[in-house]
Amino acid sequence: MQALSPLRLVTGLIAALLLLTGCSNSTLKSVWRDNQDNGITPRKLVVFVAAKDDNLRRMAENRVVQSLPAGYGASAGHTLDVDPLLESASVRERLTAGGYDAALVARLVSVDTSQTVVPPQTQVGPDLMFRRFGPRYSSFYTFYPYVYTTPGYTVNNTTVVVETLLYRLPEGKPVWTAVSETLNPRSSAQVIEELIKLVGGKLRDEGLLPIR
Template sequence: MKKYTLVLIILLLIGCGSNTSIVSSWRDPKITVAQEQFKKVLVVVLVKDEASRRTAENRIASSSPIFKTSYQYMNGTTLHLSKEQQLKILQDENFDGVVTMRLVSKEKETNYVPGSYTGMYYGGFDGMYTGIYGYGFGNWYGMYSPAFYDPGYYQETTSYMVETNVFSLKENKLIWTGTTKSEYVTDVGQTVDAIMQAVVKEMRKDGSLPSK
C-alpha cells in the first residue's frame, strides 16, 4: 500500500559498522533544507520486526530534538486510515517535514583479494650483500628467516543502496533526495549513523545546509 505520508525505510541488519558513501543526489534549486527551518520532522521506519523499527527510529531521533519517531503517531491504529486522514494527523501534530529512507536494492559482489609475500632480506640495503658488518642482528637474522606467502582469496560483500528523501509538508513537495551505498553492514545503529553523516555532508556540499 502506498503511503502518501512519506515513510522512512532503513536497512536493518545485525552486527557492527559499515562503509557508506553518496552515489547521487538532487536538491530543489528554489529552496533549501536550511530555508525550511524545520521544527518538527517525522521519521518512520517500515520493517517487519517492530523491535528493529523502534531501534532505528530511536537512533535517528536521538540525533536531534526535531525528529520524532513514527511509532508514536503512525501505528496499528492509524496505518489503515486514508492518506487524507493520515496527513491530518501530521498537520494536527504540527509536523512541517518528513525524512524518508528507502532500500532501493541489495546486491552481492565478489572481489578477489590478492595474496602477499612476506620475506626478510639479508645484508645492507635492498637485499644486497654489501656492507653487512655493523648493521645489527636484524640483517644477519634475515639470512636464516623463512619466507611466508599469504594466499589470495575471494571475498563476498553485500551492498545496500538506500534512497533518502526530505519533504516539506508546508510546500508539499520533495526538496532533497540522495542515494547512498553501504558495504560491510553489520550494525543497525552504526549504519543509520553512517547514512545520516553521508547525507548531511552532501547537503553541506550542495548548499542545502550551511557549511561548518
C-alpha cells in the first residue's frame, strides 16, 4: 500500500475538521415559565407550527404529534383546519369545544447567516510518516520536527432561531416559552427533529408534556 505524504495527511485532517464544523446542534437560549401556572400536564393538546410552506407545516406538526405517547390526546393543527390565532376568541372557543386544554405553537423567528475567516496557521509537529522503519533503519533527522502551514479558509454559518410557546385554553394565555438556536442545519427536517428532542425534553422535565 502506498504511504500518504504528510501534506495529504494534513489536508485530510483539515477536511475532517471542516465536516465537524458543518454539523448542526441546537441549544436553548432562554426559557420562561409562568410561576402562577398550575403546572398540570395538558390532557388534550393541539400543535401548531407557523410556517409559510404548507407542506413543511404539515410535516412538522405531524412529527411533533408522533413524538408524543400513543393514545395521548394530541392533534396537528392542520387536521382541524384551524388557524393558530389564539388571540381570536372564536378560535379558542372552537378548540375548547373540541376538548383541547392547551396549544403548543412553534414559529420561526429568524434565519441569520455569518462568516468566520480562519487565517493561515503555521504548525510544528513530528514526522507524521515516521518513515515506518524506526531508528535502526533511518537517521536521527527522520524524527526531527518539521514545519508546515495550513491555508486559510472561510466558514459559512447559518443560525435558525425558533420560539416555542405553550398556551393554556380556554384563556389563550402563554405559560411557557423557549427560544432555541440551531447552528448550520442541513435541512428543515433536521431542525424539527432536533427541536422535538430538545424542547420536548425540556417540557417533559417540567411536567408539561407526558413522558413517553
